[in-house]
Amino acid sequence: MAVLMTAQIPGGTKEMIDGMRPVLDDITSAKGFIVHGNGASPGGWRVTEMWDTQADFEAWFETSVKPAFPEGGPMPSITFDELNEVVKA
Template structure:
């Protein structure tokens, strides 16, 4: 079952997001199996929001384990992602 993963990062900035994303996307293990799509932007209240689509929660958890050291190195605060079932994910072919 596909899932929508939403991460709210209070005080997150575009600069930190871009540096972190550069590290992740250049890692030899990226993209991880099960990764479908990613979007991010300001959350409207001074923080940053990340929304990912994964084939399963297990696929997302495997990614999170690999990415955790990068998040820590970049000084990102620990956050609890919200995982919801996706009834449908439509990708642009």
């Protein structure tokens, strides 16, 4: 079942996300990836993505994002919501 992943990064900034651009540029080839968006949120930065499954996201996060995350930077708080339906353009 498709999931909506929301990551809150306390103290996160546009510059931090821009520094991870190579990882984000590769996301489109990740198994199960549907869509990505990010932007400022109160106290930090929010990343929202849709994936085919939570397992697809977790596999990509562990192998691609975690190793590239800024050393000493705040790790995101991640939540998942199951989606009943995804309609694509």
